Every structure is written in C-alpha cells, then in structure tokens.
Amino acid sequence: MQKIYAFGFMFYVLFSFLFCFCANHSQQEKQTYQEEKQIAQKPNALLTTVEFSKPIQLKLDSFQTLIIESHAVDIVSPSPKIAFKGNIIVLPGWNFSRQDWCKNSSLCYKALAKGYRLILPEMGKSIYATQEYPETRKDWRGFPTKTWVIKHMIPTLQEKYQILLPEQKNYLVGLSTGARGVAMLALALPDLFTAGAALSGDYEQTLMPNDNLMRGFYGNLAQFPERWKGEDNPYFQVQKLKTPLYLGHGTQDLISPPQQTKLFYEAIRKHLPHLKVKLNMPSAGHDYKYWDSEVDNILQFFEEI
Numbered sequence: 032m033q034k035i036y037a038f039g040f041m042f043y044v045l046f047s048f049l050f051c052f053c054a055n056h057s058q059q060e061k062q063t064y065q066e067e068k069q070i071a072q073k074p075n076a077l078l079t080t081v082e083f084s085k086p087i088q089l090k091l092d093s094f095q096t097l098i099i100e101s102h103a104v105d106i107v108s109p110s111p112k113i114a115f116k117g118n119i120i121v122l123p124g125w126n127f128s129r130q131d132w133c134k135n136s137s138l139c140y141k142a143l144a145k146g147y148r149l150i151l152p153e154m155g156k157s158i159y160a161t162q163e164y165p166e167t168r169k170d171w172r173g174f175p176t177k178t179w180v181i182k183h184m185i186p187t188l189q190e191k192y193q194i195l196l197p198e199q200k201n202y203l204v205g206l207s208t209g210a211r212g213v214a215m216l217a218l219a220l221p222d223l224f225t226a227g228a229a230l231s232g233d234y235e236q237t238l239m240p241n242d243n244l245m246r247g248f249y250g251n252l253a254q255f256p257e258r259w260k261g262e263d264n265p266y267f268q269v270q271k272l273k274t275p276l277y278l279g280h281g282t283q284d285l286i287s288p289p290q291q292t293k294l295f296y297e298a299i300r301k302h303l304p305h306l307k308v309k310l311n312m313p314s315a316g317h318d319y320k321y322w323d324s325e326v327d328n329i330l331q332f333f334e335e336i
Contacts, residue, residue, distance in 0.1 A: 102153055105149070106150060120150045120195075122154065126155060128153070157175050157176060167249075185220075200225045203217060203229075207230075208244070215263070217272060234291055234295040237252060272299065277309050287317060
C-alpha cells in the first residue's frame with residue numbers, strides 16, 4: 032500500500048520561510064559537507080508515515096510530502112493562477128536535505144513563479160548509484176539509488192498523480208552529487224526529460240580513485256574497475272545522452288574538481304555535436320552563493336529548449 036503523508040498550505044506562506052537565506056548558514060553547510068565527505072559517520076534517519084486507503088489528489092497550490100517505498104518526496108505545485116510549465120526534479124547534494132535548494136537559493140521561488148511544479152526527493156547519502164554492493168559502507172546503505180528513482184518514484188508519480196508523464200515537459204536540476212544524479216537519470220531515461228542542469232558535479236570517478244565517497248560505495252577502483260567504469264560512469268556513457276544540459280562549475284571549487292565538468296562538456300561536444308549543451312565556469316566555490324547565481328541561467332536555458 033502506498034504510504035502518504037500529505038499536507039497543504041498556500042504558496043506564499045511556504046516560501047516566506049523557504050526563501051530565507053543566511054550566509055552564515057551556507058558557510059556552515061559547506062563545512063558540514065566537507066566533514067561528511069571525509070568521515071561520514073551519521074546514522075540513517077527514520078521516517079514516520081501515515082497510511083491512507085487511497086491516494087490523495089494533489090492540489091495545484093499545495094505542498095505535500097509523499098512516502099514512496101520508505102523515502103520522502105516533497106511535491107510543491109504553483110498557484111493555479113499561473114500557467115503550468117512543467118515538472119522539475121530537484122536533486123540535493125550528498126547528505127543535504129531535500130529542502131536545501133529551497134531554503135538556501137531562489138530556485139524554488141523563481142521556478143514556482145514561472146509555473147513549474149517541483150519534485151524534491153530526500154536522497155540522503157546517495158551517490159545516485161544503480162545499486163549497493165557488499166563493499167558499500169553499512170551506514171550508507173538503505174538510501175535511495177538511481178534504481179529507486181526510476182522504478183519507484185517516477186512510476187508512482189506518473190500512475191497515481193499524473194506527474195512526470197512523458198507528454199509533459201520534465202526537467203532535472205542538481206548540485207554537487209545531485210549534479211551527478213542529473214547525468215545518471217538523463218542517461219537512464221533519455222526520452223523522459225526535456226532538459227537538465229548540473230552544477231559542481233563529478234562525472235568521471237576513475238580520475239578520483241581516492242575519493243572517499245566513491246571508494247566508500249563501490250570499493251577500491253583497483254579491485255572493482257567495472258563498477259567505476261560501467262553504467263555508473265556518466266563520462267563513459269556519454270554517447271547515450273539525448274537530454275540537453277546546462278553545466279556549471281566554479282573554478283575555485285575545492286570539493287569537486289572543476290575539471291570534471293569541463294571534461295564531461297568536452298565529451299558531449301565531441302560525441303554529440305548536435306546536442307544542445309552549455310558550459311559556465313565562473314570564479315566561484317562549492318556553495319549556495321554560486322549555486323544561487325546560476326538559477327536565472329538555468330531557468331533561461333529551460334525556456335530556450
């Protein structure tokens with residue numbers, strides 16, 4: 032039985048607190064990410080759910096939280112007074128809350144104002160991998176994978192709520208590890224997404240054999256090269272890409288190497304010269320100051336597709 036916890040409130044009430052941004056909070060969040068990427072020792076969070084006998088119909092001016100296969104997904108819809116423009120799956124970074132994009136940037140406020148519906152899954156310590164492995168750290172297991180998104184989240188939203196239907200315009204936005212998720216989902220579902228935007232991501236993990244997140248999930252590169260080079264490596268799968276992408280990365284990023292985005296962009300241009308792709312690499316770091324500066328560029332890119 033689908034487990035759903037739903038609640039609704041007006042658009043402007045929701046974003047009166049979601050659009051509140053604090054520089055000190057952003058800096059603290061960046062520090063937390065750095066520490067978690069190095070040691071990653073927090074336990075899994077438990078989700079509380081409420082059972083209903085049938086799906087609850089979404090209101091167009093509502094904020095609702097669904098529980099899909101034990102994982103939370105927020106659905107935020109624009110005012111019915113605004114023409115519906117499409118759906119955006121908003122992917123967080125590693126161990127970032129699903130609401131971080133909305134709390135620390137203008138993305139949600141501006142996207143809703145333009146008529147986009149937002150889908151915000153709680154990804155936790157996911158690296159958007161296809162599956163877990165025996166070598167995956169125990170405290171990183173049980174979080175959503177790419178397979179959960181493809182086989183559970185998206186089909187549930189399509190079948191029960193008529194969201195993310197193929198005939199609708201569907202978009203992807205992600206930062207940091209969520210940018211990797213954008214590439215992974217675009218490759219896995221090439222005919223579903225109209226466009227995507229990926230900021231500060233990494234796409235060719237074999238160039239980072241000592242990366243703690245990759246080693247902690249896949250095991251060592253030397254022992255398991257097929258895991259590092261196969262389906263979960265967007266760079267090596269690039270020829271399958273069909274979705275137009277906006278790629279951004281700050282050149283002063285000390286968390287995710289800027290060269291990762293540049294190499295991915297160059298691979299797309301080489302193998303898919305007719306696919307629309309845009310690269311922006313300003314002097315910026317790995318933080319919401321940079322990611323918020325890209326919001327208008329992202330929405331403009333979506334308008335152009």
